[in-house]
Amino acid sequence: xxxxxxxxxxxxxxxxxxxxxxxxxxxxxxxxxxxxxxxxxxxxxxxxxxxxxxxxxxxxxxxxxxxxxxxxxxxxxxxxxxxxxxxxxxxxxxxxxxxxxxxxxxxxxxxxxxxxxxxxxxxxxxxxxxxxxxxxxxxxxxxxxxxxxxxxxxxxxxxxxxxxxxxxxxxxxxxxxxxxxxxxxxxxxxxxxxxxxxxxxxxxxxxx
Numbered sequence: 001x002x003x004x005x006x007x008x009x010x011x012x013x014x015x016x017x018x019x020x021x022x023x024x025x026x027x028x029x030x031x032x033x034x035x036x037x038x039x040x041x042x043x044x045x046x047x048x049x050x051x052x053x054x055x056x057x058x059x060x061x062x063x064x065x066x067x068x069x070x071x072x073x074x075x076x077x078x079x080x081x082x083x084x085x086x087x088x089x090x091x092x093x094x095x096x097x098x099x100x101x102x103x104x105x106x107x108x109x110x111x112x113x114x115x116x117x118x119x120x121x122x123x124x125x126x127x128x129x130x131x132x133x134x135x136x137x138x139x140x141x142x143x144x145x146x147x148x149x150x151x152x153x154x155x156x157x158x159x160x161x162x163x164x165x166x167x168x169x170x171x172x173x174x175x176x177x178x179x180x181x182x183x184x185x186x187x188x189x190x191x192x193x194x195x196x197x198x199x200x201x202x203x204x205x206x207x208x
Contacts, residue, residue: 005036006052008038008056011055013040013056013058013060014058015062015066016041016043016048016050016062018040019040020038021036021039023037035052036051038050038052038055042065044062046063047063048063048064088135089135090125092135095142096118096142100112116148116150116151118150118152119150119152122152131153132157133158136158140160142156143156143157143158144156145157
């Protein structure tokens with residue numbers, strides 16, 4: 001018995017409205033049956049071609065935008081953590097947690113393995129953003145004032161790269177600052193510091 005074509009023109013399935021037939025049922029080059037496909041207009045304005053059976057069984061309900069919207073919603077925190085784009089502050093929050101909580105993180109040995117923790121309040125990105133605010137500019141990164149302390153409001157700040165130098169655990173800065181910073185003019189101190197960095201073999205140290 002020959003299958004009777006069910007006209008779907010004008011019907012709506014999810015976000016798709018059927019405009020008409022795009023491809024009639026037939027057989028491909030291997031002789032396999034192919035379904036009727038319909039030209040559809042999505043609510044977002046994009047057109048797509050969908051097999052009739054996928055419309056009727058609910059497998060396809062949009063041009064693809066519905067799935068993308070769902071993915072964005074599942075990854076989004078406070079509107080800043082979409083699967084395609086993280087704000088600088090959200091990225092800093094995620095990186096902080098990864099270093100402290102994920103043993104597979106490449107920097108875990110410097111943080112979580114040393115007992116550095118993230119305070120309970122900062123398990124929420126919204127709280128972290130409320131406490132830290134936005135970065136002054138993109139050059140700034142999250143810094144702990146006490147490099148042996150935890151990530152918590154009283155011990156963290158946004159710091160520029162120059163400032164980060166002075167707060168690196170086990171760095172040449174610790175000794176140099178103690179001896180020279182309070183006794184030499186700023187211009188001489190800065191010149192000597194830059195020269196020392198060139199001559200001193202860098203030691204492996206955990207970033208702040």
